[in-house]
Amino acid sequence: MLKLQNVRKVFGKGTANEKVALDKVSFTMNPGDFITVIGGNGAGKSTTLNAIAGLFFVDDGYIEIDGNDVTKLPEYKRAKYIGRVFQDPRMGTATNMSIEENLAMALRRGKARGLHKGITREEKSKFREYLEMLDLGLENRMSTKTGLLSGGQRQAITLLMATMTKPQLLLLDEHTAALDPKTAKKVLELTEKIIAEDKLTALMVTHNMRDAIKLGNRLMMMHKGNVLIDVCEEDKKYLQVADLLKMFEKASGGQNVDNDRMLLS
Amino acid sequence: MRLSVLMGAVSQGLLWSILAIGVYITYKILDYADLTTEGSYPLGAAVAAQMILSGFNPFIATFVSMIAGMVAGFVTGFLNTKLKIPSLLSGILSMTGLYSINLRIMGKANLPLLKQDTVISIVSDMGIETSTAVLIVGIVFVLIVIAILWWFFGTEKGFAIRATGDNADMIRALGVNTNSMVILGLVISNGLIALSGGIMAQYNGYADVGMGTGTIVIGLASVIIGEVLFGHSSILRSLFAVVLGSILYRIIIAFVLSKGLVPTDLKLLSSVLLAVCLSLPLIKEKLYDFVEKIHGNKSKEGEVNA
Numbered sequence: 001m002l003k004l005q006n007v008r009k010v011f012g013k014g015t016a017n018e019k020v021a022l023d024k025v026s027f028t029m030n031p032g033d034f035i036t037v038i039g040g041n042g043a044g045k046s047t048t049l050n051a052i053a054g055l056f057f058v059d060d061g062y063i064e065i066d067g068n069d070v071t072k073l074p075e076y077k078r079a080k081y082i083g084r085v086f087q088d089p090r091m092g093t094a095t096n097m098s099i100e101e102n103l104a105m106a107l108r109r110g111k112a113r114g115l116h117k118g119i120t121r122e123e124k125s126k127f128r129e130y131l132e133m134l135d136l137g138l139e140n141r142m143s144t145k146t147g148l149l150s151g152g153q154r155q156a157i158t159l160l161m162a163t164m165t166k167p168q169l170l171l172l173d174e175h176t177a178a179l180d181p182k183t184a185k186k187v188l189e190l191t192e193k194i195i196a197e198d199k200l201t202a203l204m205v206t207h208n209m210r211d212a213i214k215l216g217n218r219l220m221m222m223h224k225g226n227v228l229i230d231v232c233e234e235d236k237k238y239l240q241v242a243d244l245l246k247m248f249e250k251a252s253g254g255q256n257v258d259n260d261r262m263l264l265s
Numbered sequence: 266m267r268l269s270v271l272m273g274a275v276s277q278g279l280l281w282s283i284l285a286i287g288v289y290i291t292y293k294i295l296d297y298a299d300l301t302t303e304g305s306y307p308l309g310a311a312v313a314a315q316m317i318l319s320g321f322n323p324f325i326a327t328f329v330s331m332i333a334g335m336v337a338g339f340v341t342g343f344l345n346t347k348l349k350i351p352s353l354l355s356g357i358l359s360m361t362g363l364y365s366i367n368l369r370i371m372g373k374a375n376l377p378l379l380k381q382d383t384v385i386s387i388v389s390d391m392g393i394e395t396s397t398a399v400l401i402v403g404i405v406f407v408l409i410v411i412a413i414l415w416w417f418f419g420t421e422k423g424f425a426i427r428a429t430g431d432n433a434d435m436i437r438a439l440g441v442n443t444n445s446m447v448i449l450g451l452v453i454s455n456g457l458i459a460l461s462g463g464i465m466a467q468y469n470g471y472a473d474v475g476m477g478t479g480t481i482v483i484g485l486a487s488v489i490i491g492e493v494l495f496g497h498s499s500i501l502r503s504l505f506a507v508v509l510g511s512i513l514y515r516i517i518i519a520f521v522l523s524k525g526l527v528p529t530d531l532k533l534l535s536s537v538l539l540a541v542c543l544s545l546p547l548i549k550e551k552l553y554d555f556v557e558k559i560h561g562n563k564s565k566e567g568e569v570n571a
Contacts, residue, residue: 075437075438076437076440076441076442076443079438079439079440079441080440084438086434090432091432091434091435092435093432094431094435094436095431095432096427096431097424097427097431101424104424105424105425105436106439108421108439108440109439109440110439110440111440113421113422113425114420114421114422115417115421115422116420116421117420118419118420118421118423118424119424161439
């Protein structure tokens, strides 16, 4: 479904701030895989997601989605394959537009947009059903501008927008990190439910080790722009936080462990 | 203020409001401060005047003036999105270039339309008083523009343009080429601005190469006065609010002129008026804090949730 081969990205090339964000990232996802990605700050987790989504072109390497070479495809053309939820709840919706308008735009992901109606009556009733599923009471506030909603409500809507067209690939970039613990839990449960029901292929970056172990069928740990550890389905079942820390210490050669351990737990 | 003066202000406000709607599209919907306005407005006037003098039907001349403005908008959009020149600078480049182009079109700095047919004279020839004819022309054009825009911003493409100004990252993630949307928005906006210029030349009876100076300030003032006083809960409401803002702006101008201010002072007045309007949110906030201090520390929750 997704294939990355020796993907490399250097930011600020030739300047004093030159940083190898992605060194040599390679991994393959099979249809239905749900990978959780962990790693310290600057490990390259978000950069990997952004490289896949096409926010920038990689310096080297190859990216394939669903059998299509997308390495040189601009972001807006990759959109038809990818649903995304961002860390910042403000990033996922157009805040001056209503809930139903945002959903209508998401329904047209990757399709040519012409002079047809931006939203139809049938779509509205469909959206009402979707929103009822979220169980946040939003089905009665469909013409409310999303800027007036709370962070949790917006993330739930963004999640709905990212998944309603059943994308080949779902990218979640710490999408619960900016929420309070209770709301984060709810959004995470919703994420799990949608991914399971629609059998989506998903890549989720998280700072929370417990979530990383609990969710998904695979776990990847990144460090300094590389994939350090890729835990497969069988091994992941018995994985503990302590195991992860030990593996991380060993694989990274004991560098900055204390520092990163705090960030990871 | 005499009734005839008031009616003149309303008519002028209507004709100017087409420009204000154009400014609204870039400034409010696209979140793009577009200075092309100062060049595309006289461009519309120049094209309309020259075509009428060449014997074209005034309605065709007016229509072509709009097309000319659309081309100007396209150039600005191209400079900004394809050549990556900052938005403000792209507008300045177009505006400056248009000064020469406008002079080329007109052949001289001022082009009078003496005894020529205009969209207004055609209406008044039906046996309607000229002042009423201006009002009719204004209302008809404004209503047509609003109807088309209201429809357009409800389409898939219209949604995409609105989302581009609102959250470009988000709509790009949904598969929209935001560069194209910026260009399209600028094309529509400058088309309307030039249309306004084309009609205004026929109303004034001349096109002048200097008539663009200060138009962006007039347009912005109309947009902000309109939205503050008449609301902006939906696109349709905003469009009407901008028209009312433009009319109100002309009434204010007519009022201060009747109080003895000379027309050359108007540009300063426009700037001061706009500066006050733009600082309204801050003034409101300071006032709120001040009132709060007096009434003791009431919870600020209401403001946060608002």
